[in-house]
Amino acid sequence: MKKHLALLLALCMVLSLALGACGSKTEPAAQPSTPSTPSTTPSTPAQPATTPTEPAKTGSDEKVLTIGTYMAIVTLVPWKTTSDGDGYVIRQVYQTLLDMDENSNFLGNLAESWEASEDGLQWTFHIRKDCYWQRGNELFGDELVPVTAHDVKYSYEKYMDPDFGSVRYSDLVGTIDHIECPDDYTVVFYTKDIDVLFEYRMYQSYIICEKMIEANWDFENHPLGSGAYKFVEHKTDTHVILERNEDFFVRPALDRIVYKIITDKSVSAIALQNKEVDISLAILATEVANIAKYDYLRLASGGTGSYRWVGFRCDWSFFQDKELRKALRRAIDWDGAIAALFANDAGVELARRAYSCIPYERPGGDIDDSAKAMWESYDPAAAQARLDELGWVKGSDGIRAKDGQKLSFTLQVGNNDSARERLAVIIASSFQAIGVDCTAQTAEWGTHTTDIKEGNVEMYILGGYSSLDGGLRMMKTNATTHSPNCGYSNPVIDEKLNQAWKTTDYDARSAILRECAAIFAGDAAHLGGYFEYTQMGINTRVTDFDHASVYRPLCTATRNVGVE
Amino acid sequence: MWTYILRRILQAIPTLLVISFLIFSLLYLTPGDPIELIMGTEDEQISPEQRAIVEREWGLDKPFLVRYFNFIFNAARGDLGTSYVTSKPVFSSIMERYPATLRLAGSAMLLALLISLPLGITAALKHNSIIDSLATALATIGVSLPKFWFGLVLIITLSLKLHWLPTTATVNDMSQGFWPFFKAVIMPASSLALGMAATQTRMIRSSMLDVLNQDYVRYARSKGLKERSVIYGHALKNALIPVITVIGGEVGGMMGGAVVTESIFSWPGIGRLAVNSISKRDYPTIQGITLVMCISYMIVNLLIDIIYAWVDPRIRLDK
Numbered sequence: 001m002k003k004h005l006a007l008l009l010a011l012c013m014v015l016s017l018a019l020g021a022c023g024s025k026t027e028p029a030a031q032p033s034t035p036s037t038p039s040t041t042p043s044t045p046a047q048p049a050t051t052p053t054e055p056a057k058t059g060s061d062e063k064v065l066t067i068g069t070y071m072a073i074v075t076l077v078p079w080k081t082t083s084d085g086d087g088y089v090i091r092q093v094y095q096t097l098l099d100m101d102e103n104s105n106f107l108g109n110l111a112e113s114w115e116a117s118e119d120g121l122q123w124t125f126h127i128r129k130d131c132y133w134q135r136g137n138e139l140f141g142d143e144l145v146p147v148t149a150h151d152v153k154y155s156y157e158k159y160m161d162p163d164f165g166s167v168r169y170s171d172l173v174g175t176i177d178h179i180e181c182p183d184d185y186t187v188v189f190y191t192k193d194i195d196v197l198f199e200y201r202m203y204q205s206y207i208i209c210e211k212m213i214e215a216n217w218d219f220e221n222h223p224l225g226s227g228a229y230k231f232v233e234h235k236t237d238t239h240v241i242l243e244r245n246e247d248f249f250v251r252p253a254l255d256r257i258v259y260k261i262i263t264d265k266s267v268s269a270i271a272l273q274n275k276e277v278d279i280s281l282a283i284l285a286t287e288v289a290n291i292a293k294y295d296y297l298r299l300a301s302g303g304t305g306s307y308r309w310v311g312f313r314c315d316w317s318f319f320q321d322k323e324l325r326k327a328l329r330r331a332i333d334w335d336g337a338i339a340a341l342f343a344n345d346a347g348v349e350l351a352r353r354a355y356s357c358i359p360y361e362r363p364g365g366d367i368d369d370s371a372k373a374m375w376e377s378y379d380p381a382a383a384q385a386r387l388d389e390l391g392w393v394k395g396s397d398g399i400r401a402k403d404g405q406k407l408s409f410t411l412q413v414g415n416n417d418s419a420r421e422r423l424a425v426i427i428a429s430s431f432q433a434i435g436v437d438c439t440a441q442t443a444e445w446g447t448h449t450t451d452i453k454e455g456n457v458e459m460y461i462l463g464g465y466s467s468l469d470g471g472l473r474m475m476k477t478n479a480t481t482h483s484p485n486c487g488y489s490n491p492v493i494d495e496k497l498n499q500a501w502k503t504t505d506y507d508a509r510s511a512i513l514r515e516c517a518a519i520f521a522g523d524a525a526h527l528g529g530y531f532e533y534t535q536m537g538i539n540t541r542v543t544d545f546d547h548a549s550v551y552r553p554l555c556t557a558t559r560n561v562g563v564e
Numbered sequence: 565m566w567t568y569i570l571r572r573i574l575q576a577i578p579t580l581l582v583i584s585f586l587i588f589s590l591l592y593l594t595p596g597d598p599i600e601l602i603m604g605t606e607d608e609q610i611s612p613e614q615r616a617i618v619e620r621e622w623g624l625d626k627p628f629l630v631r632y633f634n635f636i637f638n639a640a641r642g643d644l645g646t647s648y649v650t651s652k653p654v655f656s657s658i659m660e661r662y663p664a665t666l667r668l669a670g671s672a673m674l675l676a677l678l679i680s681l682p683l684g685i686t687a688a689l690k691h692n693s694i695i696d697s698l699a700t701a702l703a704t705i706g707v708s709l710p711k712f713w714f715g716l717v718l719i720i721t722l723s724l725k726l727h728w729l730p731t732t733a734t735v736n737d738m739s740q741g742f743w744p745f746f747k748a749v750i751m752p753a754s755s756l757a758l759g760m761a762a763t764q765t766r767m768i769r770s771s772m773l774d775v776l777n778q779d780y781v782r783y784a785r786s787k788g789l790k791e792r793s794v795i796y797g798h799a800l801k802n803a804l805i806p807v808i809t810v811i812g813g814e815v816g817g818m819m820g821g822a823v824v825t826e827s828i829f830s831w832p833g834i835g836r837l838a839v840n841s842i843s844k845r846d847y848p849t850i851q852g853i854t855l856v857m858c859i860s861y862m863i864v865n866l867l868i869d870i871i872y873a874w875v876d877p878r879i880r881l882d883k
Contacts, residue, residue: 072836072840074649074650074844075649075650075651077651080651162611162613162614162617163617165617165618169611169614170611170614173611220651220652235832236660236661236832237661237830237832237836237837238733238734238736238830238832239734260732260734260830261830262731262732262830263827263828263830263836263839264827264828264830266716267716267719267731267732267828267829267830270719270720270723270724270731271723271731271732273724274723274724274727274731276730276731276732416843445843446594446843446845
């Protein structure tokens with residue numbers, strides 16, 4: 001029997017050792033042997049580049065920035081990506097015409113300068129003459145090939161081809177009429193109409209070149225662009241490594257960038273404390289105090305608040321009554337709820353109350369308190385009195401009812417965020433205290449978003465839409481979907497939003513958006529919400545990282561992130 | 565033996581067909597627009613022409629049964645479809661991660677057996693002693709501790725406080741030698757092994773106690789056989805049969821990926837792929853993983869039956 005036992009143990013040992021010895025296949029990053037066709041066709045073979053390299057092993061003088069990201073890489077194909085996790089990497093390898101700072105100001109990236117015509121229908125971009133396609137690969141060899149206006153034109157025309165499968169297709173086709181290149185370094189976009197977000201679109205789309213497409217370049221496994229850092233390897237669910245592009249017009253401060261994929265945010269915070277990563281992208285509220293106590297670490301938010309809100313389905317049953325929505329809003333102690341959810345020993349502001357649906361940092365944000373003025377103070381007694389006035393009186397069971405219909409509904413929340421789930425409980429209990437039968441219900445995230453979109457929820461919690469067009473999408477009437485505008489419609493706002501989207505002057509447009517947001521707040525389309533400021537943990541050895549964002553290029557004409 | 569194996573494989577085919585139909589139907593009925601998932605443009609407008617192109621390319625314009633039979637036909641050839649999210653073949657995505665899952669599972673099982681076998685046997689032999697009570701208590705604690713909690717405790721203690729081990733796995737194979745692999749795998753394997761070792765210890769202990777009271781063990785002793793020979797030559801062999809059943813179930817479970825452990829330790833296995841796919845509603849990948857899990861379970865069950873016969877020659881599989 002000892003033999004059997006020994007065999008059993010030996011079998012386990014041999015199995016684990018044998019499997020352990022089976023290293024992944026290695027593929028040189030810059031020399032793809034089997035390029036694949038870049039298209040949406042599912043037959044496109046994907047060949048993982050899985051060089052088993054330990055990112056921690058670096059020379060002592062090497063400047064290596066290690067970023068702990070909780071987001072897995074979905075795709076590295078520049079026209080297919082919608083995930084921030086991909087963008088962190090892709091933005092370093094490829095260039096876009098423009099960059100955007102923390103205050104939503106546009107900066108040159110591949111474009112050195114740009115201007116719009118007086119009628120706003122023609123945008124001219126002057127391309128840098130010192131940007132080159134990355135060398136040291138099968139496509140370009142050692143040849144220094146400049147990035148030209150023709151590459152920009154080619155990229156955008158490809159993205160506007162429905163067969164190409166770009167995720168930006170609808171955006172671009174909706175706005176760009178045609179593109180011309182008067183010379184090698186000037187590209188002119190002719191738009192169908194005034195598009196105040198045109199610069200934003202130029203910040204979203206990455207520049208590729210015709211030679212790559214003709215060569216069926218394998219963008220997934222061998223990203224190749226003109227950015228400051230070159231792709232080295234992607235080990236699935238483990239790490240991505242980039243290295244300095246010596247031909248970039250500014251010498252990048254880092255020799256290498258390592259993105260370590262650490263799914264668990266608590267573990268990522270521990271890795272930051274342990275100096276295994278230099279940047280941890282999302283510090284949990286429970287970890288903030290831990291990070292704050294280390295003198296070699298600092299906390300910083302990305303700069304722009306992410307809107308999280310409780311929405312009424314405004315076209316559903318009794319929620320069509322604006323006065324009812326306003327009365328219910330008075331029953332919620334938003335300041336208390338936000339303090340309960342986000343208070344921390346380090347005193348870091350993790351969330352700020354939202355009076356408007358537009359982040360304070362974006363054009364139209366409530367910097368003049370015009371939306372705040374539309375809010376009544378928290379007063380549950382006044383809320384009850386108002387409900388009584390509106391005919392919603394308590395029955396024998398303590399639940400308010402009107403015309404035989406009980407004031408009863410479900411507040412649905414997705415299962416992706418514990419703070420939102422706790423908020424749902426706070427709100428439901430606040431309503432129950434004034435005789436409103438509200439049930440907080442958690443749903444699987446995908447089901448939740450589908451339910452909202454299809455109008456299957458009465459009240460819901462959602463987050464996002466803090467981009468430049470988020471306010472427009474939340475406030476403007478939308479007959480085809482209930483997300484992110486949950487059945488709210490106001491012709492006055494629609495008219496003003498149309499006007500705002502034709503106003504090229506930034507300040508004038510911001511003023512109109514603020515006006516819209518104030519009306520929206522006055523109509524109580526949202527029960528309320530907050531802007532969440534995700535904290536990033538950063539080792540103090542990281543330099544030139546005042547804007548704590550890795551979604552921007554880490555090396556540009558105005559920024560060159562390094563390590564000491 | 566070979567006839568039995570062949571019969572079991574043939575029996576597995578209708579089971580797999582039923583399972584695949586259930587998986588396919590359930591995911592087909594799940595709400596959500598596959599076109600939006602493929603285009604990655606949730607909440608964005610997709611033009612009708614683009615929608616038509618994607619539907620045609622992905623075969624989404626075909627009726628349910630045609631799609632199901634295509635899926636089965638392709639799966640039989642090792643093609644589990646293409647991920648809606650990454651546009652990569654599902655089979656290659658699974659196979660890319662499967663070795664890492666197997667390495668973790670193998671290491672965890674080895675560790676669990678190294679703990680449970682001596683502990684369980686000792687507890688049974690020293691019945692009602694302090695060692696027995698200690699082993700029972702340890703087993704109870706091991707079963708009760710949540711894996712994610714134990715994993716975090718390991719990380720905080722061994723990485724943050726003592727700096728002995730890296731927080732997350734930087735390698736998952738031995739391409740850089742044994743020690744880097746050992747340092748990477750020991751924490752996740754320990755986290756997984758704890759619960760398994762506890763279950764196995766209890767099982768080995770109770771099974772050994774049963775066997776030790778059997779007549780043939782008393783007879784062996786009365787014959788004057790050495791105690792070691794009685795324990796390892798007669799008792800343990802029979803005591804292992806129920807233990808093998810438990811181990812089989814545990815191995816089968818781990819083949820689908822240790823979801824929590826892989827996430828905490830950033831282990832690039834199939835469990836993380838499953839979590840990512842579910843959160844992104846990547847139906848083809850979920851389908852593929854589920855199917856591979858089912859097949860793994862069937863293979864493990866078959867192996868267990870074969871091991872039964874190996875451990876206990878009285879069991880004849882082909883009868």
